[in-house]
Amino acid sequence: MRPNIKNIAVLTSGGDAPGMNACIRAVVRTGIYNGINMFGVLQGYQGLITNNIIPMDARSVSNIIHMGGTILKTARCLEFKTDEGQDLAFENLKAHNIDALVVIGGDGTFTGARRFAQRHQINVIGVPGTIDNDLYGSDFTLGYDTAMNTVVEAIDKIRDTADAHDRLFFVEVMGRDSGCIALRSAIACGAEAVLLPEKETSIDELVKQLGAGAVTKKTSSIVIVSEGHKQGGAYDIAKHVKERFDHYDTKVTILGHLQRGGSPSSFDRILASRLGYAAVNELLKGSTQMMVGLRGNEIALTSLDEALTEHNFKLESDLLEMTHVLSI
Amino acid sequence: MRPNIKNIAVLTSGGDAPGMNACIRAVVRTGIYNGINMFGVLQGYQGLITNNIIPMDARSVSNIIHMGGTILKTARCLEFKTDEGQDLAFENLKAHNIDALVVIGGDGTFTGARRFAQRHQINVIGVPGTIDNDLYGSDFTLGYDTAMNTVVEAIDKIRDTADAHDRLFFVEVMGRDSGCIALRSAIACGAEAVLLPEKETSIDELVKQLGAGAVTKKTSSIVIVSEGHKQGGAYDIAKHVKERFDHYDTKVTILGHLQRGGSPSSFDRILASRLGYAAVNELLKGSTQMMVGLRGNEIALTSLDEALTEHNFKLESDLLEMTHVLSI
Amino acid sequence: MRPNIKNIAVLTSGGDAPGMNACIRAVVRTGIYNGINMFGVLQGYQGLITNNIIPMDARSVSNIIHMGGTILKTARCLEFKTDEGQDLAFENLKAHNIDALVVIGGDGTFTGARRFAQRHQINVIGVPGTIDNDLYGSDFTLGYDTAMNTVVEAIDKIRDTADAHDRLFFVEVMGRDSGCIALRSAIACGAEAVLLPEKETSIDELVKQLGAGAVTKKTSSIVIVSEGHKQGGAYDIAKHVKERFDHYDTKVTILGHLQRGGSPSSFDRILASRLGYAAVNELLKGSTQMMVGLRGNEIALTSLDEALTEHNFKLESDLLEMTHVLSI
Amino acid sequence: MRPNIKNIAVLTSGGDAPGMNACIRAVVRTGIYNGINMFGVLQGYQGLITNNIIPMDARSVSNIIHMGGTILKTARCLEFKTDEGQDLAFENLKAHNIDALVVIGGDGTFTGARRFAQRHQINVIGVPGTIDNDLYGSDFTLGYDTAMNTVVEAIDKIRDTADAHDRLFFVEVMGRDSGCIALRSAIACGAEAVLLPEKETSIDELVKQLGAGAVTKKTSSIVIVSEGHKQGGAYDIAKHVKERFDHYDTKVTILGHLQRGGSPSSFDRILASRLGYAAVNELLKGSTQMMVGLRGNEIALTSLDEALTEHNFKLESDLLEMTHVLSI
Secondary structure, eight states: OOOOOOEEEEEEOSSOOTTHHHHHHHHHHHHHHTTOEEEEETTTHHHHHTTOEEEEOGGGGTTOTTOSSOTTOOOOOSGGGSHHHHHHHHHHHHHTTOOEEEEEEOHHHHHHHHHHHHHSSOEEEEEEBOTTOOOTTOSOOBTHHHHHHHHHHHHHHHHHHHHHHTEEEEEEEOOSSOOHHHHHHHHHHTOSEEEOTTSOOOHHHHHHHHHHHHHTTOSOEEEEEETTOTTOOHHHHHHHHHHHOTTSEEEEEEOGGGGGOSOOOHHHHHHHHHHHHHHHHHHHHTOOSEEEEEETTEEEEEEHHHHHHSOSOOOOHHHHHHHHHHTO | OOOOOOEEEEEEOSSOOTTHHHHHHHHHHHHHHTTOEEEEETTTHHHHHTTOEEEEOGGGGTTOTTOSSOTTOOOOOSGGGSHHHHHHHHHHHHHTTOOEEEEEEOHHHHHHHHHHHHHSSOEEEEEEBOTTOOOTTOSOOBTHHHHHHHHHHHHHHHHHHHHHHTEEEEEEEOOSSOOHHHHHHHHHHTOSEEEOTTSOOOHHHHHHHHHHHHHTTOSOEEEEEETTOTTOOHHHHHHHHHHHOTTSEEEEEEOGGGGGOSOOOHHHHHHHHHHHHHHHHHHHHTOOSEEEEEETTEEEEEEHHHHHHSOSOOOOHHHHHHHHHHTO | OOOOOOEEEEEEOSSOOTTHHHHHHHHHHHHHHTTOEEEEETTTHHHHHTTOEEEEOGGGGTTOTTOSSOTTOOOOOGGGGSHHHHHHHHHHHHHTTOOEEEEEEOHHHHHHHHHHHHHSSOEEEEEEBOTTOOOTTOSOOBTHHHHHHHHHHHHHHHHHHHHHHTEEEEEEEOOSSOOHHHHHHHHHHTOSEEEOTTSOOOHHHHHHHHHHHHHTTOSOEEEEEETTOTTOOHHHHHHHHHHHOTTSEEEEEEOGGGGGOSOOOHHHHHHHHHHHHHHHHHHHTTOOSEEEEEETTEEEEEEHHHHHHSOSOOOOHHHHHHHHHHTO | OOOOOOEEEEEEOSSOOTTHHHHHHHHHHHHHHTTOEEEEETTTHHHHHTTOEEEEOGGGGTTOTTOSSOTTOOOOOSGGGSHHHHHHHHHHHHHTTOOEEEEEEOHHHHHHHHHHHHHSSOEEEEEEBOTTOOOTTOSOOBTHHHHHHHHHHHHHHHHHHHHHHTEEEEEEEOOSSOOHHHHHHHHHHTOSEEEOTTSOOOHHHHHHHHHHHHHTTOSOEEEEEETTOTTOOHHHHHHHHHHHOTTSEEEEEEOGGGGGOSOOOHHHHHHHHHHHHHHHHHHHHTOOSEEEEEETTEEEEEEHHHHHHSOSOOOOHHHHHHHHHHTO
């Protein structure tokens, strides 16, 4: 039985990720198609508190499916962690008669959403949106595929010049707690070594790996360093390696925030559209405190409780083993 | 128990697809890592018959992971469909002491491989490589993700100029029997309509859909036409629509074979690496007449028999319904 | 001495080209920086007649420098070719106290602008904006460089699959009267042959060229066909060649309007910024009926009279000769 | 009158740049077309000394026009700065009967070439190949246009996320002595500020510029830092700004060597083809100790003496002024 939902709002929160706009579009249009009045909240939870809430129609999401970033913007919001903040947010939603909320973001976003739905009479569905691909309940999160393509295209360019010069290149990629981008980009680029936050690798081990490459006549080596690696970032690692390994020149690239931007890949746009469409349909069926995700080729529901207590990305040891085999 | 395999050959057959080179690399290096002598067969099954077989080492697959096409080339080969052709191919393999074969390709490739393995004493593993994503046993085939990004980037460019001009654009994409690329690129680009080989759509219906868009003040419309649509290709459709709908200008793009090329996406490179690695490991475990695929995030085995009798891509009616909702 | 200019309008007309938005941004901001009130005219000359004229400030051109298309849109306008249309346009400009006009477009745009400035008391500067690169007075026109990169990236993808298969590919590119895109993309892609609107090439000659390639063991051939070629488009040519040359498979791609879209290249953005900046500065110096262009690395002024009577792109015979030498 | 040249060698030296392969291809095929025996020298001047010289035919440069890096590789070579090194190099060339040399590179490359041609009986033509665009005698150097597109695409991605978050982004680009890439990418990306090696900018001035942006409600700011800036690299600048300007979050990207790689742009491929073609034709006319360059749309010759004493890239003050006007 369909609950009596007439007004739905959508917001993006946390680090932005490619595909968020495609998801906003899907949420808004699916709502309107079903006769719902749709609203957008600007600046994430901050906008709930400051009442920065605007009506949205089908045209307000035209021509955004291909854009990086988020037209609703995001912001950090400490106040939403307080009872006062949560109550003020609820009052603002009620003033617009908003019955339900779609939140697009990561761990922190879902934590705030769960508490909000437990404290107040409002239905909430979460959509996993983060380039880190570290949420339980979905094979992929919005933005991860695009970020991977960005990283791989960058490293391909470095490989061109690496081949010309017999050098060691260190490339720092995002992933403070999760090595998913680092490990998988190492596979996709044929990197000679990868340093992950989940696994300690000593400079000795790294030098040994790189030395083996030299013996087999590889003409260049690329080392991918996750920003969360315990030995430090790419600069520090490069410095330590240089001390031990002086016949190679070492060069450093820090990709930084360009990994968060760019036009979403086809994969991310389809994922975003399916998840946004599913999020509204779930609200209309009465679901709440759930995350919509993709498992195989099917939409899957996970309770926010479960999504927040499990961790999706464990170090994929089989893939790590594979990087060693394939970079011989 | 590991069978007594000492020499493995790899070939690519059928239409080439981005990721084939990454897969060849993975096959060759996984074999060498395990002490196997590796061989490449040039020109697909044709090369088996003409004995165009070369030894490969770890360096012969350096710097190919990012390249489109296939370094082993492909060719059509009618002779391999005959008993004589199959027997000659087997003699050539025996002359090199080759015990097992990895074949990368689609339906036709697997049909040839199955017969070969049934007729002769040779172990064969198939890897799904085709941009059409129409094989049973794997969520994705090699090259599909890259082809999708190519199509989406092309249509994004058309959208730029469509917005400037109030025009109707018809874009023909690949997929003679499968509308997977057409349907999913329609979602990813926010196309106004899509014509699929699996579903008859009359010009009347199409005109009606496009007219509805005009009423809601959409400034431009893009129609994606699968090359296998029953009403003809994009040129024919555009001509018929023009006759009914004269206040719009109609323009046609035929993407053609550029959809088969390009540097493989990160997704395709990882898929190719995992499947190539798994193919050799399966041969070393004694598997034969199987296809390696990806289901969710796991490697899955399907017998060639099953892969050839089932069809993976059925028209995804839920996605087709979604395209109508999201293009309002 | 600076003339008494207080209000300037900008419009885009004719086929849209990447870089138009970057140019609009430069025109608007340069005007505002100099204390001028700036206006945008929507839909080109059509908007002058329908009074579709809006005020623009520095923020109204934020975040458009990287976008294809034109935020001011373009349209064809037969009415502006009549005295009544021109007079009505002038009345509308006067109603907004607009003293001067920047028009971005090609031949047709400049023809209209010259007549308008001759008939009425209004200063006009033209900016060359067309992907065809066929205007006298500027080494390059806005959008040409981006279109070239689009064509080259497309043909590179076709080359991947061409190498795999021993095929003949025919690629149709834009250029109804000018073979600039066709000739120069032939050089940039190493095409085996190119058919230009400026030069008749018989099927016999073409077959001869392609046959020579086969003899020297080239594994694939790409023929670029300008849409204005006298023997017909790529489809027709491919059909004729196929009849003579049956051991090759022939495949056709029609790039169509995707050549007009896409994010402008760095070159086009800088060109657009410089020309827009110069256009306003010239108006403030009292110039009128002039086109701003780039000659070498310097801004150059050409009268609209001269720009409209000379033709910039003559067939570059030296480059055509070079394509034959380099494709051996 | 054509000199008696029968054998020509080509080499790449210094930092590699996109377009070098397209140029090697043009040099080799132009030579072969004219009946010359062609040779490639591996590892730049190092290969002259170690006699790493190989014959090249038309097929040895097939399918490289679109590749970054250089198939001939480059290396630094201190020995070529000595008399002994130069003499040894000459002996090796004579052993192959090589009469003339095409060198592709920058300042350092030309310095070595000039001395070599003065000391020994050998004709030498230089081709300007460096991403820095800092050579006198050519409007553009090979690789500069591609590097610019790489930088601009990277900063576009950062802009996506900048808009979402109200942040200050610092992006370090190449150019130890020349701010050409920094200044022109600032224009192409609409950066809020740019720090150049040619011009001291104090942190106070920078903070003032960025503060002005905040007042006019710009939602994000990007600062481009040339690696040669006197106040330090992007990390140091970001740290200093952060101390003064605490309401903004600051983020840093170091593009590094990815700026040297990538498939060459259409512009660079055409430039490379024209210059390589001209270099061989000049040798066949008897020219020596000259650099071939592009001025406007024409090939221009400059003596190596002049190229090495003049400096092409002076700070373009008009463009710097323009960046301030256009980023209001």
